[in-house]
Amino acid sequence: MKENKKLLLMTAAFLGCFYLPVEMLPFRNPVFEALALVRWYARKHVLLCLVPAFFIAGAISVFVSQASVIKYFGAKANKFLAYSVASVSGTILAVCSCTVLPLFSGIYKRGAGLGPATTFLYSGPAINVLAIIMTARILGWQLGLARAVGAIVFSIVIGFLMHLIFLKEERARHANSDFQSGEEKEARPLWKNAFYFASMVFILVFANLGKPQAGDTGIWPLIFNFKWYITSIFLIILVVMIVRWFKKNELKDWSQASWGFAKQIMPLLLAGVIVAGLLLGRPGHEGLIPSWIIEKAVGGNSLPANFFASIVGAFMYFATLTEIPILQGLIGAGMGKGPALALLLAGPALSLPNMLVIRGVIGTKKTVVYVGLVVIMATISGILFGYIVN
Numbered sequence: 001m002k003e004n005k006k007l008l009l010m011t012a013a014f015l016g017c018f019y020l021p022v023e024m025l026p027f028r029n030p031v032f033e034a035l036a037l038v039r040w041y042a043r044k045h046v047l048l049c050l051v052p053a054f055f056i057a058g059a060i061s062v063f064v065s066q067a068s069v070i071k072y073f074g075a076k077a078n079k080f081l082a083y084s085v086a087s088v089s090g091t092i093l094a095v096c097s098c099t100v101l102p103l104f105s106g107i108y109k110r111g112a113g114l115g116p117a118t119t120f121l122y123s124g125p126a127i128n129v130l131a132i133i134m135t136a137r138i139l140g141w142q143l144g145l146a147r148a149v150g151a152i153v154f155s156i157v158i159g160f161l162m163h164l165i166f167l168k169e170e171r172a173r174h175a176n177s178d179f180q181s182g183e184e185k186e187a188r189p190l191w192k193n194a195f196y197f198a199s200m201v202f203i204l205v206f207a208n209l210g211k212p213q214a215g216d217t218g219i220w221p222l223i224f225n226f227k228w229y230i231t232s233i234f235l236i237i238l239v240v241m242i243v244r245w246f247k248k249n250e251l252k253d254w255s256q257a258s259w260g261f262a263k264q265i266m267p268l269l270l271a272g273v274i275v276a277g278l279l280l281g282r283p284g285h286e287g288l289i290p291s292w293i294i295e296k297a298v299g300g301n302s303l304p305a306n307f308f309a310s311i312v313g314a315f316m317y318f319a320t321l322t323e324i325p326i327l328q329g330l331i332g333a334g335m336g337k338g339p340a341l342a343l344l345l346a347g348p349a350l351s352l353p354n355m356l357v358i359r360g361v362i363g364t365k366k367t368v369v370y371v372g373l374v375v376i377m378a379t380i381s382g383i384l385f386g387y388i389v390n
Contacts (some may be wrong), residue, residue, distance in 0.1 A: 002112040003259070004354035009268060017270065030278045030288045037277030038270060050102070052204040052265070057102030058258030059200065060110065062250070064192060073112035086119035087279040088127060099155045100124035101357045102261045114170050115163030118370055121358070123155035125361030126349040135324055135344065143337065145387050149343050150372075154345060155382075158373045165369060192245055199238040223244060265357050273317060273353050298330065303379070310338035310378040313347030314371060317354075323347050338386025346378035 020039040022032065058059070073082050104121040108114075136144020163170065188196075207228075213222045223230070242251065282285030297308045313323075329339050350371060359367040 006263060014042060014046060017096035030281065032283040033285050033287050034274045034277035036274050040151045041273045048207045050182065052200060053102045054258045055263045056200050057106035057261045058254050059197065060103065062257050070096060073107060073116040077113065082116040083156050086116045086159065087152055089122050101265055101354065105261060105361045113163060114166055115159040117161045119155045119159030122152065122158055122349045124153065126151040137268040138378045139324065139327060139331065142389055143341060146341050150341065150345050150381050154377055158377065162370060166366060178245055188245055196241050199241065199307055202234045203238065205232055208233065216263040249318055264360060272357065298339040299334045299336055300390065301336045301383060303383065305336060305339045306342045306379045306382035308374045309342040309382060313343035313353045314350040314375050316347060317351040336386055337389050341385045342378040342382030345381055346374055350374055
């Protein structure tokens, strides 16, 4: 009964955010921007992004054997394989910095090493093929190429540094835990689990497919026009697999695990979105920090400009692909190419809501180090790129 009350409260809070009548508010200030941003987030990202991600994370924690996670991502796993797979995960998952969190939490709690887990955490939202293509088309091939190379290198370097910095703690974590590295008997053949997970990933990807740019030709506009048909097909396939392959107790465990992730993550995310909207506003709108300050601070290619771009990018929330039109406006207002890359490397992978949830999973110390590594590396990369293109 207690869990039902929590579900009702969360549902009521979501509906309150979804139907928040911000147009009727008589004021236009940072408080308005915070409320407007949280309504936009509830409408655009909860049902289509987070809910599927919660179910995928729950499925990982229930149906992916702990032995498999430890074999491929654990402390004793082949480092080349672990970091290689984790670093390119974003090419499959076109997710934002918040949608990746349940997936990160799922593999980490199943025994994945801190290094591969944080590599996956960064790469999930950062190495988005569509975002990189759009960056190259709209902001120039140099920024597009630099973003692609930088994101892959970033994810591996940051993950490996996190592994080295917290090596002692990670060894203690695996030594004192009940992670099982032996073989576990699978309830279903591997190919069935693969189809099951693939269907959920495709639902997540196609349901959140971004609208093509005006004038685009080729297969992408065609896929977008049929995205709900494609999503429906994968949803039907998923339902058929669930009915035919899964037992009632497995579905109960799956739903409970998914609910556990939702309880842990949703309140922190909504609180973080409100704070981000209060401070920075929505794209094209003012928060407590005026946009002219940001535009003035990121001109040129100085260390302060690149560092400021990294910090702003790290704390501001970017939905997938929204960073590109924002940067287009900033570059038009005088932003340097170096700070632009710094923001691209720090922004999509981090946000204030993202940080709050990461802290709940790996603790304050590791979160501060992770955020610090992203900001420092983004700053250095921006400076180097600025010198190269200039």
